[in-house]
Amino acid sequence: MQQKIRTRFAPSPTGYLHVGGARTALYSWLFAKAKGGDFILRVEDTDQARSTKESLDMVLSDLKWLGFDWQEGPEVGGECGPYFQSERKEIYKEHADRLLKDGKAFYCFCTDEDLEAKKEKAKAEGKSPVYDGTCRSLSLEEAEKKLAAGEKGAVRFKVPQAEEFVHHDVVRGEVRWPQDMVGDFVILRSNGMPVYNFCCAVDDALMNITHVFRAEEHLNNTLRQIMLYEAFNYPLPKFGHLSIILGEDKKKLSKRHGATSVNEYKEQGFTKEALINYLLLLGWSSPSESEIMEMSQMLEEFDMDRFKSSAAVFDEAKLKWMNATHLRAFSTEKLWALVSEVLTKNGINVSAESTWQDPKWQEKALELYKVRMETLLDAVTPFKYLSEASFEVAEAGAETMTWEKSLEVVSTWKALVAEKSEEFLSVEQFEEIQKQVQAKAEVKGKNLFMPIRVAVVGVPQGADLKDLVPLIPRDKLLERAEKVIASVK
């Protein structure tokens, strides 16, 4: 009987969930789901200064939006709780005491200044700047005496002697470290708070995690954590260290690269299907070389092999393409749900008596979303691209068109619209007007079409004008045309 697979994602609630974290969560969640295991969520909030409730809520809601449900963790509980590290202090204390008692850890009373000076010296001599073992031989009794006298001491782990440490990584294969790479490291701060490496190892062991997927920057930490597992005699999980995600400039993705959080992409109208699909393939490849993948296929194909060990650049252009491709494959119901959400968020009423609730308009909205979501909003929200618009009129027919001619088209269009009396133009009326403009101004094709388009939507892109014009009140059309004329002058 094979052991049940348990993976985890352990965010620290110090900000939004960024795409790198989302990818780690995706791999962990997907692996558990694909293998019939459990996905556990643990909150690493030992840094009280930086952890906030707001951040936690953001991270949780992003995870939910992506569809990564956890079987144990915040909100759902579980047998291995608590799932907040801030609530597990007793457990860490008890573990530290055990090491202390077994002589596998010791109290250290060195000051920051001493440590700093020694580090500088070692660096200057070209040695690895590791802890030199000053307090290593201090007995537990002596240490306790100092403590009783009011001295503050941190607890350090006594790094065992070995020639070298070997680790088999799921992503990287065999990794070897020389034994002097790490010195006796702190597991409990002098204020009693445990540090990351200690909590992480203890928690993963106690929560029976079988597979740990995390970012590459933790690779060196793994050595420390493995030593802790061995000191406690806990079975070792498999570790997989995922490559870093980089920005366009090949530097680690950060805020200065623009959008990096899941929430920002969500707000911009990206679907979770596209985001997941894109992230999946940023560091992992499908055995069938598939590109656009549905969740069912991901579940079927995902495994621990096929991870890419080199860093990957996050390419928004490809994400956009994926988004468009997924959108086109959406069912009508799914698209409408998406559109109503966007409309509601932009203050447009989608209640029962609303125009948009009319099946006919629903259909229109879907078409429009398919084409370009921004334009859908343009049709009902303030006209925003005006200054650029006048520029585009000239650009549209740059080679054969003059400003004057474009202006003539718009003026003619406006005059003809003004002749109508209905509140909204019909598709037929629109087509008739268009023909008349063509005849009067003696232009056709793009030279005819672009100026009218700009007069209607303000930008040279968007949904079919036949769909848009009937949505816009006639006086609004006149007003817009007038604005374009004014801006060109």
Added chain:
RNA sequence: GUUCCCAUCGUCUAGAGGCCUAGGAUGCCACCCUUUCACGGUGGAGACACGGGUUCGACUCCCGUUGGGAAUGCCA
């Protein structure tokens, strides 16, 4: 400084010694389609970082160089 990780088109990647004149996708360019497109079609430019080995044969294995990244915290 020291240690570790990484290296195929601009980008994401396929590639487990001969299947490679290196495949796909995206992006870019051209033409076609279309009275706009985050639509469709056809075609094009575009990569094994460098130098040594090993081998009959290397994108694939080994070593080195260069370049990038990470760690070296009483941050996570």
